[in-house]
Amino acid sequence: MDRQTRLIERIRAVAPELSTDVLEFRRPDLVFMDVEKDVLVALLTRLRNEGGFTHLVLLTAVDWIEDKVFQLTYLIHNPEEGVDLGARVKLDRDLPVMRSLHHLWPTAATYQRELKEMFGIDFPGSPRLDRPLILEGWEGPPPYRRDFDTLRYAEETYFPRPGRSTIDPEAHMRERRYPDNGGGNDQA
Numbered sequence: 001m002d003r004q005t006r007l008i009e010r011i012r013a014v015a016p017e018l019s020t021d022v023l024e025f026r027r028p029d030l031v032f033m034d035v036e037k038d039v040l041v042a043l044l045t046r047l048r049n050e051g052g053f054t055h056l057v058l059l060t061a062v063d064w065i066e067d068k069v070f071q072l073t074y075l076i077h078n079p080e081e082g083v084d085l086g087a088r089v090k091l092d093r094d095l096p097v098m099r100s101l102h103h104l105w106p107t108a109a110t111y112q113r114e115l116k117e118m119f120g121i122d123f124p125g126s127p128r129l130d131r132p133l134i135l136e137g138w139e140g141p142p143p144y145r146r147d148f149d150t151l152r153y154a155e156e157t158y159f160p161r162p163g164r165s166t167i168d169p170e171a172h173m174r175e176r177r178y179p180d181n182g183g184g185n186d187q188a
Helices: 002-016 036-050 108-119 150-156 169-177
Strands: 021-028 030-034 056-066 069-079 083-092
Touching: 002 021, 002 030, 002 036, 002 083, 036 069, 036 083, 056 108
Parallel strands: 030 083
Antiparallel strands: 021 030, 056 069, 069 083
16 A cells, blocks of 8 residues: 555544545645644644644644635644645634644644744634744734735834945946956957
8 A cells, every 4th residue: 555545544544524635645645635723623633643643843824815814734744654744724814813732732832923923823822922932022013924014114113224335236246257357358
């Protein structure tokens, strides 16, 4: 039995209610599936306890601003089988709240702190969620949201420094390579 078939069988054994139509294979050892928010924690709990997916590899987010949602992706690993499973869930962008998984994988708390700080996604009950992780002293909106205007924030927050100039990279390198020829080419 190949890895892909074993992975399908493992998922079916743990979550028979899931249709294999929702499985999106990227490689024989990597599959993604979209899961409803209300069933995610229960499903990941079963996959960890009964399916051998004992390692949380990462938890990340994507801002689908056009669709007004955040997509969370939980990537979990089964070391016995050497396979990874990504569970994707969509959250309303206006009220992004997801149950914490730090009780399953303690490392989830760190990922959740980062996602709270950078995207504004809330994970009620997660330890130290409101303590700064990366942006100590930050007083702006979450900077990883796609509607965050970096230029405007920089202009409003930092003062302009005099003496800055922009140099054309091509002209600069030509001058450095051919200083005796006024930046021209040495070939005759």
